[in-house]
Amino acid sequence: MKVVVDEVKCTGAGQCVLAVEAVFDQRDDDGVVVLLDPAPRPELHDAVREAAMLCPAAAIRVEEES
Incomplete structure (x- = not known):
């Protein structure tokens, strides 16, 4: 998993x-969002997906690795 944030879209x-x-x-x-870990451990993947889904500005993108 790779996490990407768009600071411009972030509403805080x-x-x-x-x-x-x-x-x-x-910050x-x-x-505005600060990405601490762009490649989180597998046990955090579900929580990261939830964070992306909850983001009201759609400022978080999750790229699944195959």
Whole structure:
């Protein structure tokens, strides 16, 4: 799995951080998403998919590796 974020789209809602704080954080000044781990461990994959689904701005893209 590869995670990609679009900081321009991010509205700072923070749903991604609530879903999986090991992968996402937010900048202190404006709340925009910070990607901590673009290739998360397999045990975090479900939570990362949920974070992408919950993002109101669709700023998180998950690329599944085959």
